[in-house]
Amino acid sequence: MNPRIVAAMWGAVVTAALVLVPMGLRDRLPDPLATHWNGSGPDGMASFNAHVLTVAAVWTVVWVAMLAATARGWSMRRRNGRMFWWGALFGGGTLVLGTEVSTVSANLDVPHWSAAGLPGGHVALVVLASAGAGVLAGYLGRGGPDPVEGVQAPPAMRLRPGRRTVWVSHLVNPWLVALAVTAAAVIVVLCGLRLAGVVEAGTMASVLPGAVIVLVAGVATSTLSVRAGDDTVVIGFGPRGVLARRIPLSRIDRAWTEDRRPSEVGGWGFRGLPGAATIMLRGGECLVLAYRSGGRLTISIDDAERGASLINALVAERARS
Numbered sequence: 001m002n003p004r005i006v007a008a009m010w011g012a013v014v015t016a017a018l019v020l021v022p023m024g025l026r027d028r029l030p031d032p033l034a035t036h037w038n039g040s041g042p043d044g045m046a047s048f049n050a051h052v053l054t055v056a057a058v059w060t061v062v063w064v065a066m067l068a069a070t071a072r073g074w075s076m077r078r079r080n081g082r083m084f085w086w087g088a089l090f091g092g093g094t095l096v097l098g099t100e101v102s103t104v105s106a107n108l109d110v111p112h113w114s115a116a117g118l119p120g121g122h123v124a125l126v127v128l129a130s131a132g133a134g135v136l137a138g139y140l141g142r143g144g145p146d147p148v149e150g151v152q153a154p155p156a157m158r159l160r161p162g163r164r165t166v167w168v169s170h171l172v173n174p175w176l177v178a179l180a181v182t183a184a185a186v187i188v189v190l191c192g193l194r195l196a197g198v199v200e201a202g203t204m205a206s207v208l209p210g211a212v213i214v215l216v217a218g219v220a221t222s223t224l225s226v227r228a229g230d231d232t233v234v235i236g237f238g239p240r241g242v243l244a245r246r247i248p249l250s251r252i253d254r255a256w257t258e259d260r261r262p263s264e265v266g267g268w269g270f271r272g273l274p275g276a277a278t279i280m281l282r283g284g285e286c287l288v289l290a291y292r293s294g295g296r297l298t299i300s301i302d303d304a305e306r307g308a309s310l311i312n313a314l315v316a317e318r319a320r321s
Helices: 003-024 048-068 079-107 120-140 174-195 201-221 304-320
Strands: 033-038 041-046 167-172 223-229 232-237 243-248 252-260 269-273 276-280 284-291 296-300
Touching: 003 048, 003 079, 033 048, 033 079, 041 048, 048 079, 079 120, 079 269, 167 304, 174 201, 223 296, 223 304, 252 296, 252 304, 284 304
Parallel strands: 276 296
Antiparallel strands: 033 041, 167 223, 223 232, 232 243, 252 284, 269 276, 284 296
């Protein structure tokens, strides 16, 4: 069946359930509703109408984004992309539905939102159900193996005897840089407001850890560098490549270039399955390293063709020596 038709039907069912279930039980629900809980009980609430509209709107955005991902067919070209798309569609829908059912059941027949109790088992059940639905949908929708494409070898590079040859390329994702800068700004402003006595310690403790995690992740993954030479391929992460992965040339069988899109590999960042991993910071030209063991690593990097040429020349030189 056409993925767009399935997505449209599933999205419509989820949207209808998110609206009709609470509307059908409105007479048995308090207004406002408890919408967030901590270890001791509910600590957040929203009016009935605002809650229903917000939940439906959040799901609609996710639903439309999943439909848009199939517009050009990139998300369906490869098995990894299909598995991610189907898993995100059904896993995300199940998560939203389960969360809403838990919220409604916790508020059912209580006199006031502050009396709504959410058993811990609900959270675990929703997480397990959404994860199971995502894994099952991804497995069933994975389709056949990726077609074997004719790999075009890059132009041969001739190495001069006695000369040391090195290839270095860098890539920066401006969106991840902006995310890291935003997180840093949030931390600075939050600390300033705390020192001024405007922000309470509880707010500081709830927001600061998340902002620090986003900052560290953004700094570590926004910049990528690849260096080939000296019997190794070094993949560096971060502004100066402090975090690095070293791959000996003895492990590499050959290298080539391919065009890849985030939708084909499951999104940005570190993606893929064991034996077919991808480091995706932007769509377009990628360097592909095929291991002698049969696996491969795909890296989005500029000037990938030149890098593949040098790696193949170095591998051939090692074989002759």
